[in-house]
Amino acid sequence: MINLYPWLNDIYKQLIINYKKNMMHYALLLHSISGNGCELLCNSIINWLFCKNKINEKSCNKCHNCNLILLKNHPDFYTLESESKNTKINIDLTRKIIEKFNNYQHQDNFKILYIPYIEKLNDECINILLKMLENPKKNIFYILKCEKKNKLFKNIRNRCFYFFLKTPNQKNTFYWLKTKLTNINKINAITAIKLSNNAPFAALNLLQSNNWLKRKELCCKLKNIIQQGDLLDLLNILNTNNPIKMINWLLTLLLDAIKLHNRINKFCINYDQKQLLLLLVNKINKSQLIILYKQWQICNYQLLTIPGLNQELIIINQLIKWKKLNYKI
DSSP: OOSSOHHHHHHHHHHHHHHHTTOSOSEEEEEOOTTSSHHHHHHHHHHHHHOSSOBTTBOOSOSHHHHHHHTTOOTTEEEOOOSSTTSOBOHHHHHHHHHHHHHSOOSSSOEEEEESOGGGBOHHHHHHHHHHHHSOOTTEEEEEEESSOOTTHHHHHTTSEEEEOOOOOHHHHHHHHHHHSTTOOHHHHHHHHHHTTTOHHHHHHHHHSTHHHHHHHHHHHHHHHHHSSOGGGGHHHHSSSOHHHHHHHHHHHHHHHHHHHTTOGGGOSOTTOHHHHHHHHHHSOHHHHHHHHHHHHHHHHHHHHOTTOOHHHHHHHHHHHHHHSSOOO
């Protein structure tokens, strides 16, 4: 039995069989949403390729190479990633890693370049990668992973063996969560799964971390404000070090309210917030909800893409627009 998670086992096994039969393309591109275990799949493939004591599709996790990979210190393994989570991979770092990758002699008959987030490569970096993929060298492997498509995604995809890693269905994700969390609340679990697009690790993280409490706080505050209060009171909750996450949760609530107006309740995401959703529907008509949804989308986009914006002022401006809508609270 391969020691991976249920939704990864068959994919891993098939990819490794292709490597064993020398049928695998030199460049593998795995595409998956965040929190689906794609990084674990990549690491398992890399570990197997370097392992000296393979047993069929399993790596031994004990040999010298396995230990070096675990310590991220193997001389033939190179990783190209940004220094921090929210920054792009710059051209200087790319050239530095690529120069080492191309010039150093390999000790294990092959080398691997791993890029866990190709969407973080800027245009110059992508052009360098494309040239490398167009002119492959013997015994060179590329393991690429992405969570978001960018404008040059298709060019990279066309030069790789591409595989989209699907999430398990809601039922299977729920059963997996039950093995990780004792006394799991089913309604909370289903909500977390829907908010995470069925990605198991993302759902688990949402339920375990302080994120669940923050989301609950947002929902409670919004409920109180809709009943009687000032929308500007939402500022303290939305204006955090991660406003994108808070606004995304708000967007799902507004979208669910629009769904209720359209009588498509079964597609709602916030399974645990039925009272709040009914309040939104009763207080705000469908056309106003659509306006609100679009305005918050623009706000979200501005915060994501325009550097140097005053975050607090952007959120205040959006809350004022909300107050100007002609409805009773």
